[in-house]
Each structure stands twice: as structure tokens, then as C-alpha cells.
Amino acid sequence: MTKRAVIHVENTENLVEFAEFLVSEGWIILSANKTEEILKKQKLPVTRENSLSENNMVKADTYKLIRRLMMTKYHEEDEPYISHPDAEDNNIFIVCMNMLPSINTSIVSKQFDNQLYPKNFFVTTTLRCAFANYENLLILTDPNDYKEAMIQLRTGNISKDFRTYLAAKALNLVSAFDAGLSASILQSSKYNELFMNYMMLPFKRELQLHYGMNAQQEAYFYKSPSEEGSVGNFLKYQAKDLTYTLVNDISYAWRQINTLFALLKDQLTVKSTNSDGYEFTTQFTPLTGTVFSLAVKFGTILGASHATNVLDSFKATFTYDAVTTTDTVFACSSVINTEAAEEIVKGNFAAIVAPSFTTEAKQILSQNKKTKLVPSAKVTNINLEARFINGGLLVQTQDNTLFNQWKVRTKNRPSQIQTDELVFGMLLAMGARSYSAVLLKQNSICGISQGCTSEKRAIDGVLYEAIKFSERASGIVGDQSEISKEIDTSNIGEILVCDGAIPFCETTKKLIDSGVKAILQTGGTASDEEFIDYCNEHGVVMVFTGMTHLSF
Structure with missing residues (x-):
């Protein structure tokens, strides 16, 4: 009985070793395109299968291959052989195929107006149909499974559990490919459908990390499709030493x-208004x-x-x-x-x-x-962030809008230097866990509080952190929790920024007494007017944005 194996892969890892094994065991390899070229360079006999060709415009060839796969029947040695006329032609017992799922929103262009599916789309169709006959076929999509496949093929005893496992992995690959293709279309600029009915993105399990957030937890890195980000190639070589947290x-x-x-990097501008209602444009x-x-x-x-x-x-x-x-x-x-x-x-x-x-x-x-x-040279371009919750997945767009407007609520506007530092401070607060407050001096953090339960506690925290920083900078070594009485708090910071609304309180008075000259916040508290009056009395400028940047 002739044994045939269809091989058509984009991931060529372990390909040659597996093909050499099949040839040595008397298998006929059916292939085309890149896979065929690789095997022929290794002097391995390959039979051209036209239905696998990228230039195949005759769908009947693909249907014929699928029919052959569906008709294949695996026989134990003691079972009688099929006698129908084309039985010999149906002896395809191995389907070794894979493709690389990806997201490419540029797919929706003129060249795809009449044909949205890529050239390798037939692979998913073939694999899905092969799944229907998994009891008679060995469906290989992951190069890491070739070794076990060779062992079981050599012994002539392929377990049903192994066939089922491989078939399920084939469906997993097919679903990832289809998810990437549908996302490429729906999330393109033509449709801009970020929140699809089914949130499926083909993240691929790349490698296992040393451990999770704690040593008793497992962790894996799943790679974003077609992206490297800040950790892509790096992880391949150092994952054994890395934890989830790092x-x-x-x-x-x-x-x-x-x-x-x-x-x-570019000249950012924002529409602004003075305290008297005069409109102007703030330039950074x-x-x-x-x-x-x-x-x-x-x-x-x-x-x-x-x-x-x-x-x-x-x-x-x-x-x-x-x-x-x-x-x-x-x-x-x-x-x-x-x-x-x-x-x-x-x-x-x-x-x-x-x-x-x-x-x-x-x-x-x-x-x-x-x-x-x-x-690292790239960041991923997926404009979504998500969090697993009990019963589902919370998904939202990333917070990429810094300001929509500036309302200068004090008599004086911030100077250009203050304006630029206020923006820098808000970018830092925007990335910190809420509630957060940032105190800056000469374009550097001199106090930051993060993950606070209220804006008031964020302001209290940033004052404390700024004073402790002044202690360290002055070389004063004291209790980590107590504030030294030796420290001069008259000029600990100049720019105060908060990702929420700052209430007027004793802490804000102390911050102004400690050198704060410009404040940027959301605004909207009951004490706003009192706060504005106090700033005017002390020559402090204050700007409201009306926009929160909460994150956790």
C-alpha cells in the first residue's frame, strides 16, 4: 500500500528532518511552492501537487485534494484493504500544513477589492476538512510535534489520543488565522471596527517564562501577530531568566x-481660554x-x-x-x-x-x-487594552488623548517653560496608576504618588515623597517614615500635576508654600473658586483640563 503525506508549511522548523524520516520509511511526499523547493535542495524526492500551488487558479484541484483526504481510510494490518477504483489515490495519511496568522489592516486595498482572502487561504479549508477525518489522518501543524509523530509512526501504533490532540491543534491554528484575517478587514481604516462581535486576535504562545508574578505561578509570553514590541526577539534568548513581573x-x-x-517630538498645540474668556492657542x-x-x-x-x-x-x-x-x-x-x-x-x-x-x-x-x-525599536500598534474579569473580558481603547482644551483659571498664564513642564508632568501622571500626582523641578521628578484611593491622598503623598527626596538629596539619613525637621521645604518642587481634580486643602497650601508655581489638574471640585483665589494671591498659575487620565 502506497503511503502519501501532504506537506505545505510556512513555518519550516524541523521540516527537513521530518521529511527525511518519511522518505526513509517509504512515504511519497506531495508538495509545492517554497516547501517543495526546500526539500528538493536537500535532494529529497517530492511529487508536485498542483492543488497546493499558489498559482493554482483551478478550484477543482483543491476540491479534489480535499475529497482524497475525506476518502482516506486508515487500516490496521489485519484489516481488509479497500477495493474501490480510486482507493490507491486516496492513501494520504499525513497532512502536514501550517500558515502564520497575522493582522495586516492594509489588506483592504484596491488589489483585494474582488478577492479578500490571501493566497494561502486554501490551507485553512484543507485543515478544517482534514479535521472531519481525523481518525484516519495524522494532522501536523506544529513543528514541535514532529518528533513524537516520528516515534509513533516508526512503531506503527498511532494512538487515538495523539490524533485527537493534533486535530484540535489544527483547529486552533485555523481559528487564529481566520481571526487575524477578519481583524485585518474589520480593523482597517475602511471599517475601523475595533470592537468586533467576537474579540479574537491571533496571539501566539511564544515561550515559557521562569515563573509568574510569584514563584508558584506559571507564565507564558504570547506574541502579538506581526509585532515584536519591546520584548519580541529579546525573549527568545533570555526567557529562562525572566519573570512575569520583569x-x-x-x-x-x-x-x-x-x-x-x-x-x-512635534509642536503640540491645544485650544485654550483665559480666566476672562479670551480664546488663544497654547503651543508646546x-x-x-x-x-x-x-x-x-x-x-x-x-x-x-x-x-x-x-x-x-x-x-x-x-x-x-x-x-x-x-x-x-x-x-x-x-x-x-x-x-x-x-x-x-x-x-x-x-x-x-x-x-x-x-x-x-x-x-x-x-x-x-x-x-x-x-x-527595542518598536511598539505594538494595537490600540486596545484589556483585562480579564469574572465572566469575560473588559476591553477599551488606549488613552492617547492628552488634552482637548486648557482653561487658565488664574489671572496669569503659565510661562513657556512652565507650560512644557506641565505637559511632561501630565504624561507621567497619565501613565501612573490612579490616583496619581507628580511634582517636578527642572524637568525631573522630585515627588510622585501613585495608586492612591483619592486625589486628596495623592496630593498628601506627593508632598511626603518630595520631602523624603529632599532628605536623600541633602544626605540626611533618618527614619524612612518620619520627616526630618532638618530639611528645608521652601523649594521642594515647582510644577504640580494630578490625573484627577485637586481639592483645596491644607496640603495644597503647604505645596504652594514649598515652591509650587504652576498647577495642572482636571478641575471640578466644590472648592475650585477658593483654590483659584488662593493661587492668585500667591502668584501661582493653575490650568484646568476637564479631562481625567485614570488608570490602574
Whole structure:
């Protein structure tokens, strides 16, 4: 009895080894296109199967292959052989096919007006039909299964459980491919259907991490289709040493850096009004050439800054909370050079994320074996964020709108320097867990509170954090919870930003007494007018945005 195997794969991993085994066992291989070329280069005999050809315009050929698969009947050695005329032609017992699911919203273009499906669409049809005859077919879609398949084929005893398992994996691949294709169409600019009836995106299980958020938890990285993001290729080589928490922090830090760069590299403008109702346009200074840096630990910002070079940006970020760099991720928008690396290596960082590293910088940073170097140049373009909940999935668009308007509620407007720092502060608050408040001085964090249960507690927290930072900067070593009486609190910060509405209270008075000159907040509390009057009396400018940036 002739044994045939259909092989048509996009993922060619382990392909040659499997094909060599089949040939050695007397199998006839049916193939076409790239797979056929690879096998022929290895001097392996291949029979051209026209129905697998990308240039096949005759659908009857595909239907004929499907019919042959549906008619195939597996026989035990002691069973009588089928006697109908085309039985020999139906002896296709292995279907080894796969394709790479992806999302490509450019698919909806003129070239696809009459044909939305790609050339390899027939693969899903073939696999789905093969599933209907899984008891007689060995359906292989994952190269990792070839080894076990060879073992069972060699023994001549293929278990039903193994066939079922492979058939289910084939359906999983088919559903991922179909999901990617439907998302490519629905999420294209032509339809812009982000919230599809069925939220299916073909995320692929890429690899297993060392452990989850805690050692008793398992964790895997599922790769976004056609995207590398901040951790794509990097994880392939270092996943064994990475935890769920560290990978999450790497991604979070790089996303924040890209958000800062994307929104501030060009001249951002916003419609504004004065306290007297006069309308004007606020312009922000484009920060092209500026280096942004950020320190993150467990999804919490530990420091941030921007400066004209990598070293100064790092120093301002690192100085804010230098004692907690263990397990911390440092991210930078520019290439890490030698000068910066010599300072960065002094901190016990878990990972350094940047567009790239100079050769000398790599050598310096490699002195700390525990520090991972993560070169990142892209962020994923999926404009959605989701959270599993009991009974389903919560999905929303990402918060990408910084402001719709500025309402200057005090008599004076912020200066250009203050304006630019207010924007920087709001970008940081926007990325922090709510409620959050940020205190800035000279484009660097000098106080930040995050994950607070109210705006009032966020304001209380940012004052406390700013004073503790002043203690550290002054070299005062004291109780971690108590505030030293030696510290001068007259100029601890100049710019105050909150992702919600700031109530007028004793803490806000203390912040103004401690040097705050400009405030940016949502506005909308019962004490707004009293707060505005107090700011006017003390020469402080305050701007309302009317827009919250809550996140958790």
C-alpha cells in the first residue's frame, strides 16, 4: 500500500528532518511552492501537487485534494484493504500544513477589492476538512510535534489520543488565522471596527517564562501577530531568566518612553481660554533631540526626566530614588553610550531598555550579569487594552488623548517653560496608576504618588515623597517614615500635576508654600473658586483640563 503525506508549511522548523524520516520509511511526499523547493535542495524526492500551488487558479484541484483526504481510510494490518477504483489515490495519511496568522489592516486595498482572502487561504479549508477525518489522518501543524509523530509512526501504533490532540491543534491554528484575517478587514481604516462581535486576535504562545508574578505561578509570553514590541526577539534568548513581573515592567517602561517621545517630538498645540474668556492657542516646545528616561518597578514609576543627553537624563532619573534599583527597569529613548553606561552599571538594575547600545556600553553593562539589555525599536500598534474579569473580558481603547482644551483659571498664564513642564508632568501622571500626582523641578521628578484611593491622598503623598527626596538629596539619613525637621521645604518642587481634580486643602497650601508655581489638574471640585483665589494671591498659575487620565 502506497503511503502519501501532504506537506505545505510556512513555518519550516524541523521540516527537513521530518521529511527525511518519511522518505526513509517509504512515504511519497506531495508538495509545492517554497516547501517543495526546500526539500528538493536537500535532494529529497517530492511529487508536485498542483492543488497546493499558489498559482493554482483551478478550484477543482483543491476540491479534489480535499475529497482524497475525506476518502482516506486508515487500516490496521489485519484489516481488509479497500477495493474501490480510486482507493490507491486516496492513501494520504499525513497532512502536514501550517500558515502564520497575522493582522495586516492594509489588506483592504484596491488589489483585494474582488478577492479578500490571501493566497494561502486554501490551507485553512484543507485543515478544517482534514479535521472531519481525523481518525484516519495524522494532522501536523506544529513543528514541535514532529518528533513524537516520528516515534509513533516508526512503531506503527498511532494512538487515538495523539490524533485527537493534533486535530484540535489544527483547529486552533485555523481559528487564529481566520481571526487575524477578519481583524485585518474589520480593523482597517475602511471599517475601523475595533470592537468586533467576537474579540479574537491571533496571539501566539511564544515561550515559557521562569515563573509568574510569584514563584508558584506559571507564565507564558504570547506574541502579538506581526509585532515584536519591546520584548519580541529579546525573549527568545533570555526567557529562562525572566519573570512575569520583569517582562511587564520592560513593556510598560518602553511604552511610556514611546508615549513621551511621540507626543512631545512635534509642536503640540491645544485650544485654550483665559480666566476672562479670551480664546488663544497654547503651543508646546517640540522636544526633538531630547532624551527621555524612566525607572519602573512593579508597574510603579520610580523616577523620570528629560535632558539634552543620556547621562544627564539618567542622573536626574536615578537620583530620585537610587536606593531601590534592585528589580528596577531603566528605560531610555536614546542609544546608551559609554559615558552613560559607566554610571548606569553602578545601579543594580534588572533591565536596561533602549533603542540600542554601543559596543563599549554593552561591555561595561555586561559586568553585571543579572542586568538584561533590551534593545527595542518598536511598539505594538494595537490600540486596545484589556483585562480579564469574572465572566469575560473588559476591553477599551488606549488613552492617547492628552488634552482637548486648557482653561487658565488664574489671572496669569503659565510661562513657556512652565507650560512644557506641565505637559511632561501630565504624561507621567497619565501613565501612573490612579490616583496619581507628580511634582517636578527642572524637568525631573522630585515627588510622585501613585495608586492612591483619592486625589486628596495623592496630593498628601506627593508632598511626603518630595520631602523624603529632599532628605536623600541633602544626605540626611533618618527614619524612612518620619520627616526630618532638618530639611528645608521652601523649594521642594515647582510644577504640580494630578490625573484627577485637586481639592483645596491644607496640603495644597503647604505645596504652594514649598515652591509650587504652576498647577495642572482636571478641575471640578466644590472648592475650585477658593483654590483659584488662593493661587492668585500667591502668584501661582493653575490650568484646568476637564479631562481625567485614570488608570490602574
